[in-house]
Amino acid sequence: MSDLLERLRGRGWRMTAQRRVVAEVLDGDHVHLTADEVHARAAARLPEISRATVYNTLGELVTLGEVIEVATDGRAKRYDPNAHHAHQHLVCSNCGTIRDVHPSGNPMLDLPDGERFGFAIADVEVTYRGLCPDCR
Amino acid sequence: MSDLLERLRGRGWRMTAQRRVVAEVLDGDHVHLTADEVHARAAARLPEISRATVYNTLGELVTLGEVIEVATDGRAKRYDPNAHHAHQHLVCSNCGTIRDVHPSGNPMLDLPDGERFGFAIADVEVTYRGLCPDCR
DNA sequence: TCCTACGATAGACAGAGTCTAAGTCAAGAA
DNA sequence: TTCTTGACTTAGACTCTGTCTATCGTAGGA
Numbered sequence: 614m615s616d617l618l619e620r621l622r623g624r625g626w627r628m629t630a631q632r633r634v635v636a637e638v639l640d641g642d643h644v645h646l647t648a649d650e651v652h653a654r655a656a657a658r659l660p661e662i663s664r665a666t667v668y669n670t671l672g673e674l675v676t677l678g679e680v681i682e683v684a685t686d687g688r689a690k691r692y693d694p695n696a697h698h699a700h701q702h703l704v705c706s707n708c709g710t711i712r713d714v715h716p717s718g719n720p721m722l723d724l725p726d727g728e729r730f731g732f733a734i735a736d737v738e739v740t741y742r743g744l745c746p747d748c749r
Numbered sequence: 750m751s752d753l754l755e756r757l758r759g760r761g762w763r764m765t766a767q768r769r770v771v772a773e774v775l776d777g778d779h780v781h782l783t784a785d786e787v788h789a790r791a792a793a794r795l796p797e798i799s800r801a802t803v804y805n806t807l808g809e810l811v812t813l814g815e816v817i818e819v820a821t822d823g824r825a826k827r828y829d830p831n832a833h834h835a836h837q838h839l840v841c842s843n844c845g846t847i848r849d850v851h852p853s854g855n856p857m858l859d860l861p862d863g864e865r866f867g868f869a870i871a872d873v874e875v876t877y878r879g880l881c882p883d884c885r
Numbered sequence: 886t887c888c889t890a891c892g893a894t895a896g897a898c899a900g901a902g903t904c905t906a907a908g909t910c911a912a913g914a915a
Numbered sequence: 916t917t918c919t920t921g922a923c924t925t926a927g928a929c930t931c932t933g934t935c936t937a938t939c940g941t942a943g944g945a
Binding site for chain 3: 763764765783784785800801804824825826
């Protein structure tokens with residue numbers, strides 16, 4: 614069983630066929646899929662899996678911190694299974710493709726208290742937007 | 750006439766009552782509105798303006814670089830008329846409120862060529878996510 | 886093996902945004 | 916000023932993404 618499934622089971626996650634398939638799709642392919650794409654790939658292995666179940670499961674994985682939601686310019690959110698390593702994203706403004714980057718040079722970003730306007734900051738997201746090689 | 754309208758006319762933008770009202774709503778209120786909110790405010794001055802026109806006009810303003818689209822965790826994009834001054838965003842994960850920040854300490858972000866995966870980068874977006882004072 | 890609470894399902898629903906076909910009108914030409 | 920024309924606007928249907936609800940199914944403990 615994969616690391617992800619192992620971790621989920623360890624946290625008391627009830628293991629059903631549907632959840633296993635969704636977790637495997639995310640864990641195995643390591644790309645940034647939309648909910649719909651996750652559903653399509655999961656349905657290839659378990660045809661009766663429903664859209665609602667995929668949404669529920671993705672939502673739980675996000676809550677558990679195993680997966681990150683990435684908002685792109687397009688319509689659908691994409692899900693990034695690489696949540697355990699801080700990284701940034703390259704997003705294609707044309708086709709929505711996402712690539713992870715682990716920049717070597719950039720310092721940690723932080724806002725001084727005086728510039729936070731009272732917000733309790735939980736997370737910083739850095740997104741480079743542009744055109745991917747295919748869309749250039 | 751406002752700066753924004755002046756610039757648009759200078760670029761050969763055909764000036765209709767609807768476009769004028771949308772531009773004025775964005776230019777005047779300098780907050781981050783959703784398309785629906787823009788429509789509501791525009792309709793207060795020009796009741797017959799349609800939703801499609803507001804979407805079209807916002808889309809054109811984004812294309813022209815006069816307005817920035819900001820994706821929040823929530824459903825609707827918000828439109829930021831402050832496109833001519835580089836800045837970052839504080840986004841409330843709960844209610845979607847956005848504040849502009851002009852951080853003093855952060856260096857310009859850049860990616861070395863070797864980490865660009867062939868992308869032509871046009872823009873870097875930095876978003877701090879957390880809870881606004883009202884939602885804490 | 887049986888129970889039961891938790892999870893899955895179908896499908897209706899809602900919100901955001903896009904598209905289309907037909908009508909309207911801004912702005913340049915005469 | 917009037918005409919012309921192509922760009923703009925409109926209503927409303929449509930698509931896509933995501934959520935909710937009521938009902939059914941089943942994982943896992945007793």
